[in-house]
Amino acid sequence: MKNSLRVLRAERRWSQAEVAERLGVSRQTVNAIETSRYDPSLPLAFAIARLFERRIEDIFDPESGDK
Amino acid sequence: MTERSADLRMNRIQGGLKMTREPSTVEEPIGKSWGCSWRATATDRRNGRTANVWVFVWMAVFMTANSVVQLGHEDSFPLATLGLVATALFAIPAVRSYGRFVRQADELTRVIQLQAMAAGFAAGVVASFLEPFVGALFGQLPQPAAMLDVLHFMNPLVPMILVYSATVTILQRRYSR
Numbered sequence: 001m002k003n004s005l006r007v008l009r010a011e012r013r014w015s016q017a018e019v020a021e022r023l024g025v026s027r028q029t030v031n032a033i034e035t036s037r038y039d040p041s042l043p044l045a046f047a048i049a050r051l052f053e054r055r056i057e058d059i060f061d062p063e064s065g066d067k
Numbered sequence: 068m069t070e071r072s073a074d075l076r077m078n079r080i081q082g083g084l085k086m087t088r089e090p091s092t093v094e095e096p097i098g099k100s101w102g103c104s105w106r107a108t109a110t111d112r113r114n115g116r117t118a119n120v121w122v123f124v125w126m127a128v129f130m131t132a133n134s135v136v137q138l139g140h141e142d143s144f145p146l147a148t149l150g151l152v153a154t155a156l157f158a159i160p161a162v163r164s165y166g167r168f169v170r171q172a173d174e175l176t177r178v179i180q181l182q183a184m185a186a187g188f189a190a191g192v193v194a195s196f197l198e199p200f201v202g203a204l205f206g207q208l209p210q211p212a213a214m215l216d217v218l219h220f221m222n223p224l225v226p227m228i229l230v231y232s233a234t235v236t237i238l239q240r241r242y243s244r
């Protein structure tokens with residue numbers, strides 16, 4: 001599932017480690033989500049949406065099902 | 068980290084403290100080496116350490132009890148009972164601490180652990196099914212007795228542990244790229 005996490009992170013000039021710390025996950029998790037290797041759980045998707053003040057569907061695109 | 072402490076941290080950073088490096092906005096590859104670049108969260112490190120210590124203690128108790136029984140005390144009912152009870156007893160904190168590690172783990176770590184456990188379990192089942200055939204095959208071949216040691220690798224526990232460890236390493240590598 002494609003997502004715009006990297007773009008949103010770049011807009012705020014946050015590092016992956018910083019986003020990981022704010023979300024309470026490892027940096028590898030953020031990296032894996034950004035590279036579409038891993039789809040986050042629903043609670044984590046909500047946490048990401050809350051962190052970037054967007055709706056989940058604005059960040060994650062369920063139509064692009066490649067993984 | 069709470070929202071308030073995160074905000075305080077950001078304020079500190081923006082309020083004049085010199086940043087050691089520009090925050091990276093591009094993809095940050097985690098590492099190139101096999102598995103050893105995996106950086107766990109503080110909770111994972113703490114729970115992982117606890118689980119490792121308990122598993123180590125459990126294995127030490129098992130090996131000690133097993134050695135005592137093997138060294139000519141096989142007929143001793145009290146010693147065999149003590150070995151059995153001690154090994155079973157120390158299994159409880161070891162399994163519970165690993166369970167806590169998995170439950171509280173970072174979600175990608177949890178996914179990796181569950182996939183590795185599934186692969187390890189499958190390897191153990193396959194090995195246990197193959198064990199009698201491998202035993203029959205090697206028993207018929209002319210070879211030094213030492214070659215029969217290969218049968219130890221068909222003990223379900225050995226492929227289980229090997230496949231579990233290999234899967235953790237491979238998946239950590241895959242998700243880190």
